[in-house]
Amino acid sequence: MSDEIVISARNLSKCYQIYGQPIDRLKQSIWRSRKKFFREFWALRDASFEIRKGETVGIVGSNGSGKSTLLQMICGILNPTAGEFHVNGRVAALLELGAGFNPEFSGRENVFMNAAIMGLSKPETESCYDDIVTFAGIGDFIEQPVKTYSSGMYVRLAFATAINVSPDILVVDEALSVGDIRFQQKCMAKIKSFCENGTVIFVSHDTGAVTELCSRAIWIEKGEIRMDGEPKSVVESYHQYMYEGDINGTDAVEPDSPLKDSPDGDNGDADTEAGFLQVSDDVRQFGNHNVTIEKVRISSGANCNGVIRSAEPCEIGLIFTARRDIASPIIGFLIKDRLGRDIIGDNTALIGQNMSRMAGGRRYRVDFRLEMWPNLCEGDYTLSIAIADGTVEDHEQCHWLYDAVAFKSTPVKVPAGLFSVLNTDVRISQTKV
Numbered sequence: 001m002s003d004e005i006v007i008s009a010r011n012l013s014k015c016y017q018i019y020g021q022p023i024d025r026l027k028q029s030i031w032r033s034r035k036k037f038f039r040e041f042w043a044l045r046d047a048s049f050e051i052r053k054g055e056t057v058g059i060v061g062s063n064g065s066g067k068s069t070l071l072q073m074i075c076g077i078l079n080p081t082a083g084e085f086h087v088n089g090r091v092a093a094l095l096e097l098g099a100g101f102n103p104e105f106s107g108r109e110n111v112f113m114n115a116a117i118m119g120l121s122k123p124e125t126e127s128c129y130d131d132i133v134t135f136a137g138i139g140d141f142i143e144q145p146v147k148t149y150s151s152g153m154y155v156r157l158a159f160a161t162a163i164n165v166s167p168d169i170l171v172v173d174e175a176l177s178v179g180d181i182r183f184q185q186k187c188m189a190k191i192k193s194f195c196e197n198g199t200v201i202f203v204s205h206d207t208g209a210v211t212e213l214c215s216r217a218i219w220i221e222k223g224e225i226r227m228d229g230e231p232k233s234v235v236e237s238y239h240q241y242m243y244e245g246d247i248n249g250t251d252a253v254e255p256d257s258p259l260k261d262s263p264d265g266d267n268g269d270a271d272t273e274a275g276f277l278q279v280s281d282d283v284r285q286f287g288n289h290n291v292t293i294e295k296v297r298i299s300s301g302a303n304c305n306g307v308i309r310s311a312e313p314c315e316i317g318l319i320f321t322a323r324r325d326i327a328s329p330i331i332g333f334l335i336k337d338r339l340g341r342d343i344i345g346d347n348t349a350l351i352g353q354n355m356s357r358m359a360g361g362r363r364y365r366v367d368f369r370l371e372m373w374p375n376l377c378e379g380d381y382t383l384s385i386a387i388a389d390g391t392v393e394d395h396e397q398c399h400w401l402y403d404a405v406a407f408k409s410t411p412v413k414v415p416a417g418l419f420s421v422l423n424t425d426v427r428i429s430q431t432k433v
């Protein structure tokens with residue numbers, strides 16, 4: 001990444017005019033600015049940021065938060081209502097693929113026309129033409145009018161054109177549908193290789209892809225930038241916001257309210273709690289605090305919270321106190337890798353474990369026993385733990401601890417991907433030729 005700023009936005013805003021009924025539009029055109037027949041809706045307000053050359057920026061946010069509006073302004077498809085905006089370089093938009101194609105023109109003519117719109121000279125387009133045709137893989141159809149193309153062929157050619165004309169900035173909407181699974185993977189591989197050197201802006205609901213692909217993330221909510229920074233923290237705050245939406249209005253007790261004494265008088269036992277780590281205050285966490293997770297442990301044999309070896313049994317344990325009755329507890333864990341990608345997770349509801357009501361004022365311990373720790377890539381991982389009340393579809397988060405424990409996982413054999421199965425038989429047979 002260089003220091004060169006390729007996109008800069010200052011107080012960028014977009015306001016739509018919402019008309020109650022179609023006739024109001026006509027009235028507005030007659031009355032002009034003397035009377036207002038619409039209400040204003042600010043899809044984006046005061047967005048300020050700078051994007052440097054080589055950055056891969058993921059944009060996250062809930063539905064209708066303003067992500068596409070921002071992308072469309074970056075690509076010049078929409079004009080801002082207010083604010084300043086500068087783009088330094090050629091932008092390839094993978095948004096509405098093929099929107100600029102003329103159906104009567106052949107594929108070849110459309111490639112040249114689109115490339116010209118993106119600022120390429122004829123010799124420049126000629127030099128990348130073969131790459132475009134090879135990437136699109138539509139064979140002789142390239143000489144046919146695009147109105148004869150299937151929808152898949154249409155987007156293949158549009159994608160191939162956009163990505164092969166050496167753009168400086170690639171703008172991608174994840175909702176982009178680019179044909180069959182093989183072509184989608186080819187597109188993702190192309191986008192990933194572009195990410196290595198080019199500048200990419202990437203809108204996605206797949207927060208795992210954002211932490212994996214991006215060097216920076218911007219979270220937009222209700223038309224405003226809520227957070228801009230390192231992808232893992234931005235995604236965690238966004239997740240937290242999404243869950244807190246569920247728990248608004250609950251009469252949660254204060255996190256620091258005194259705990260009731262346990263009716264059993266059982267407030268911890270040094271022997272049974274061996275290896276458990278006290279949750280420290282600096283662990284990122286959220287929830288309504290109807291439950292407080294106090295201690296956590298991941299262990300394998302004699303190893304606690306340090307190194308977990310593949311193919312060995314593993315236990316994940318937590319000790320918590322219910323401050324209120326929890327009618328339908330769901331307890332789960334999530335293992336993430338160093339890029340924040342979710343690798344393994346499970347919870348009592350998915351396991352089918354029947355969980356009875358947990359009584360307020362009592363202290364509980366839950367242990368997950370994993371028969372065999374999977375063969376994960378060698379590296380650093382974290383354990384997140386959560387307790388919710390409700391069903392998988394509809395619940396309140398009581399206490400969620402992000403990355404409560406960090407540990408290393410060592411494989412029994414080097415996996416070719418993120419992990420591998422533990423035992424694979426190979427059978428070789430031969431016949432005479």
Ligand SMILES: Nc1ncnc2c1ncn2[C@@H]1O[C@H](COP(=O)(O)OP(=O)(O)OP(=O)(O)O)[C@@H](O)[C@H]1O
Pocket residue numbers: 016017018041043061062063064065066067068069070
């Ligand atoms: N042409 C338009 N006229 C009026 N309102 C619009 C128009 N286009 C978008 N909006 C509104 O602006 C808001 C932001 O829309 P936008 O498409 O940018 O959201 P988004 O974050 O991309 O959503 P999603 O994740 O669902 O794709 C939404 O409330 C949407 O209804």
